[in-house]
Amino acid sequence: MKPLAVDRVLLVTDTVERLTANERLTALVKARAGRRPLTLTVSAGPDEAPSAIREGLARVLDGQIPSSQPALELRVADRSESIDSLLEAHDAILPSGAAGDRQLIVTAWQRGLCVINAVEQAEEVAALEELYFEGGVRGGRPWYSIMEGNPVIVTNPQHIVLGYGARINPRAVIHNENVIEIGRGSLLGADAELNLYKAKLTIGQFCHISSYFAAIGSRHTLQFPATFSVSRGPYAFLGQPADKVSNIVIGNDVWFGTRTVVLPGVHVADGCVVGAGSVVTKGLREPYGIYAGNPAKLIRFRFPAHVIKWLCAIQWWDWSTAKLWQARTFFRSDISGKTEKELWQMIESMGSDA
Structure with missing residues (x-):
């Protein structure tokens, strides 16, 4: 069992203008308030000066970083850093939406990274503190x-x-x-x-x-x-x-x-x-x-009607990973002949607070 969180995010952009207009970036930082430290690395197009990238990033985050933020590290990727090494060093990428990002997004998924493609996803990822129960890709490193x-x-x-x-x-x-x-x-x-x-x-x-x-x-x-x-x-x-x-x-x-x-x-x-x-x-x-x-x-x-009604009510698919793990024996059990009382007893006996 390993903890899994998104603490290192690679921002990929071709221009500073795209960077400053990225709503997913501000959503990520806002939702991270009061949580774990976060590292943001910017990889920009060859025509963008590092100083302009830092200024643009400072503008977009101005007033967005609350005092409760434990630590926010901002860095600009060095020109000598390959995209492969940058992907290896990060948990997620936040692409700008440019046409040139398409192959990079696919590559990131192939490496098991989180790709932040929506504002709602940025907010979820900011708060993510998950558990990982199986060896993943990249030398056993968990994948998202x-x-x-x-x-x-x-x-x-x-x-x-x-x-x-x-x-x-x-x-x-x-x-x-x-x-x-x-x-x-x-x-x-x-x-x-x-x-x-x-x-x-x-x-x-x-x-x-x-x-x-x-x-x-x-x-x-x-x-x-x-x-x-x-x-x-x-x-x-x-x-x-x-x-x-x-x-x-x-x-x-x-x-x-x-x-x-x-x-x-x-x-x-x-x-x-x-x-x-x-x-x-x-x-x-x-x-x-x-x-x-x-x-x-x-x-x-x-299943019989009473079992279907019970399953629809508990909505187990919304349970946390830890709760699913506690109830893992339940998911390998034949419940078709169980009464509702027996179903609740199965859950309670497995240490779940359902």
Whole structure:
């Protein structure tokens, strides 16, 4: 067991102007007030003088650093420091959002670093004091979130937010112009294809999404003479890129079998299981339902009604890591035949304060 916190953050920017306009930076520093010491290192473009970087950083943090801040170390990376050595020396990166950051973001995920891509994430990371129970990458150093192997393509990684313990397996194809959120502990399996266009994809906590999963955020136009919807290239003038764009929301503790397809606008309730090869055309609204087929339909439930009601009430996916660890035997137990009283007794006997 190891403690895990984000104490060393690498700020990557091409210009001082981008640095001073970064709301995630101010959110990080504000939320860190009264907590652990924090080191911020700035790696800027070759045309930016170190003195200008320090002045810009001082401006953006002026009045943002409370007296209760234990220690805030600000430094500018030396030109001789390679990006590899900087990534190795830090727990997280906070990119500026420039186009040149895209490959760096992917590289950071491959090394197990936290990539701060949203204001809300910056606030969460500032307060992070987690526990890590398994040897990670980089010589056993714990990882925050990870992209294993190489993706085929990720068009906008700066719009992707990975929670603590989230993983993306190899060969992902991700076309996104909007936000993708993958929650704490969730897995996006190998060879996933997220063809989202302008739709937002939200994946809750502790989901297992098996290989060859496909999420489609838009539909081709049917009312026009041509269904052609390629938005780039010499024939882009033939039509709109999409007729309908709808967000996809996947709850917590959801398991998708291999080669499942999710269409635009789908909402999946907590605890659902979707059988291999299923096509999800509309919302799966019943918590802990088992769905399968094309289109996916409710087959049965994972548990009796009273157990489902109890699980929905305790929302175990929001428990702290320490509490999950205390209750680890519970998560390896068959609870389908338990009464509500017996369920509470199981939790209490494991030292949890649930």
